[in-house]
Amino acid sequence: EYPHYPPCSPRDRASFAYETVSKRWPVILTQVIDAIYRACDSGTYATPEAEEEGKELIRKVGKLKYNISRNAIMEPIEDDGGANIELYNSMLSFLELQQQNMWFTAPWLYAECYLYRHLRTTFAFSKHWKAFDPFRGQKERAFKEMGKGVYDLAEMMHKLDTEKEDLDINEQALEVLFSDMIQMCLWGNTVDLSLLTSLDVDHLAQLQQVGAAANSARSDLILRNDTDALWTHVRQIKNARLDIVLDNSGLELFTDMVLADFLVTHTPFFSEVVFHPKTIPWFVSDVMPADFFSLLSAMTTPHYFGQAPSPSHEQYVTSLATRWQSYVDCGVFRLSSPPGQAEGEHMGEVVQENGVDWWVGPGVYGLMDENEDGIRALEALRGSGLVVFKGDLNFRKLTADVRWPPHTQFDQAIGTLAGRFPLLALRTNKADVIVGLREGFAQELDQKDKDWRWSGKYGLICFCPGGTV
Numbered sequence: 001e002y003p004h005y006p007p008c009s010p011r012d013r014a015s016f017a018y019e020t021v022s023k024r025w026p027v028i029l030t031q032v033i034d035a036i037y038r039a040c041d042s043g044t045y046a047t048p049e050a051e052e053e054g055k056e057l058i059r060k061v062g063k064l065k066y067n068i069s070r071n072a073i074m075e076p077i078e079d080d081g082g083a084n085i086e087l088y089n090s091m092l093s094f095l096e097l098q099q100q101n102m103w104f105t106a107p108w109l110y111a112e113c114y115l116y117r118h119l120r121t122t123f124a125f126s127k128h129w130k131a132f133d134p135f136r137g138q139k140e141r142a143f144k145e146m147g148k149g150v151y152d153l154a155e156m157m158h159k160l161d162t163e164k165e166d167l168d169i170n171e172q173a174l175e176v177l178f179s180d181m182i183q184m185c186l187w188g189n190t191v192d193l194s195l196l197t198s199l200d201v202d203h204l205a206q207l208q209q210v211g212a213a214a215n216s217a218r219s220d221l222i223l224r225n226d227t228d229a230l231w232t233h234v235r236q237i238k239n240a241r242l243d244i245v246l247d248n249s250g251l252e253l254f255t256d257m258v259l260a261d262f263l264v265t266h267t268p269f270f271s272e273v274v275f276h277p278k279t280i281p282w283f284v285s286d287v288m289p290a291d292f293f294s295l296l297s298a299m300t301t302p303h304y305f306g307q308a309p310s311p312s313h314e315q316y317v318t319s320l321a322t323r324w325q326s327y328v329d330c331g332v333f334r335l336s337s338p339p340g341q342a343e344g345e346h347m348g349e350v351v352q353e354n355g356v357d358w359w360v361g362p363g364v365y366g367l368m369d370e371n372e373d374g375i376r377a378l379e380a381l382r383g384s385g386l387v388v389f390k391g392d393l394n395f396r397k398l399t400a401d402v403r404w405p406p407h408t409q410f411d412q413a414i415g416t417l418a419g420r421f422p423l424l425a426l427r428t429n430k431a432d433v434i435v436g437l438r439e440g441f442a443q444e445l446d447q448k449d450k451d452w453r454w455s456g457k458y459g460l461i462c463f464c465p466g467g468t469v
């Protein structure tokens with residue numbers, strides 16, 4: 001039976017799960033309350049009726065916070081017409097049988113997904129706040145601080161454009177560049193607002209070290225690196241489709257798009273990219289369709305990131321945005337989103353795919369083929385040349401978030417997903433679960449740095465080859 005080990009759980013007081021449920025969630029929920037207060041003073045939410053509803057929402061989020069702190073029972077998700085309710089509630093009934101249906105006794109992964117799904121229901125039942133994303137302001141404010149990362153990467157892409165012909169003939173150079181791009185995209189995942197309880201500018205500056213020099217300085221921090229096997233796969237495909245199951249908005253999404261652009265524009269391997277966002281506000285900073293489009297418009301908004309290092313840098317960013325917008329317009333870059341989900345005030349044009357809501361459910365990926373939505377999600381990935389899973393939460397879902405021995409093989413940990421399609425996980429470690437390490441390595445790390453599993457300082461590049469779905 002899969003998975004064979006007990007779940008990561010806040011029942012273990014020494015775990016990051018416990019730290020999260022007891023300390024980090026209350027901060028995140030307080031930020032939600034702040035966002036409602038702020039919205040009440042502005043725009044569409046400033047009417048007396050919306051404000052009244054806002055107060056009610058604040059009361060409900062406050063109650064949720066209180067319920068978590070007293071380890072209350074998690075109630076079934078109410079039917080708001082949204083996705084995954086059946087799966088959430090059937091898993092909850094199962095947990096109830098084992099008396100694990102409380103905030104501090106449920107498996108951490110389930111409880112955390114439930115938290116964001118439950119929040120969505122709260123807003124969905126209102127009249128004025130249905131489309132409200134309580135994390136949107138945070139996502140935008142953080143991206144504005146990311147100018148350095150954006151300008152550096154845009155300059156790098158500009159240089160690549162001018163060196164294109166050399167790359168066409170020099171496979172060795174292409175391989176080095178490919179590896180750099182993968183690492184750049186990995187470190188993009190360090191930027192995660194759910195870990196930053198306040199916006200610390202120095203910390204944000206440090207997180208933006210995403211160029212080639214920063215890569216080599218940090219390569220020791222990659223605890224497993226399958227880039228060679230990945231390259232062996234990638235170099236033999238042509239005009240394939242790349243799928244990216246996205247994680248965070250802002251600089252991380254920017255690095256995802258740089259990787260996508262590099263592969264489509266500068267290599268023969270891929271000719272189209274499908275980005276898979278979330279359809280509800282999720283783990284604070286995850287990409288929703290609106291965030292995808294606001295990134296493109298931020299790049300062409302003068303002084304969005306403050307003063308550019310030079311007028312040329314401003315130009316590099318604008319021309320990148322122009323190319324990406326043209327890729328969106330002609331369908332080379334597509335957003336996978338279920339019909340009706342990607343509409344609304346900030347959305348612009350969306351190229352619809354046969355998208356699914358599986359990514360905001362509680363299900364682990366190794367059991368995707370046991371659920372109808374999971375099967376639809378697999379269907380959407382069929383035929384992909386490479387599916388990239390970004391970030392920590394995707395890694396937790398890939399590995400079922402259980403306490404595997406750290407030297408467990410990655411392909412064992414991902415259950416029935418192994419071999420279905422070529423799969424790459426790019427994850428900086430922000431949670432207890434770990435697999436894919438050589439034997440004894442975890443113990444060495446325990447001696448060296450007690451926070452190595454969750455500080456976000458270390459990363460993994462895990463590749464599992466495969467045919468098509």
Ligand code: F6P
Binds near residue numbers: 192195391
């Ligand atoms: O709070 C839980 C958590 O899943 C952490 O493990 C991690 O810090 C964050 O939320 C999500 O990280 P990411 O954005 O990389 O998926």
Ligand code: MG
Binds near residue numbers: 192247283
């Ligand atoms: Mg995230």
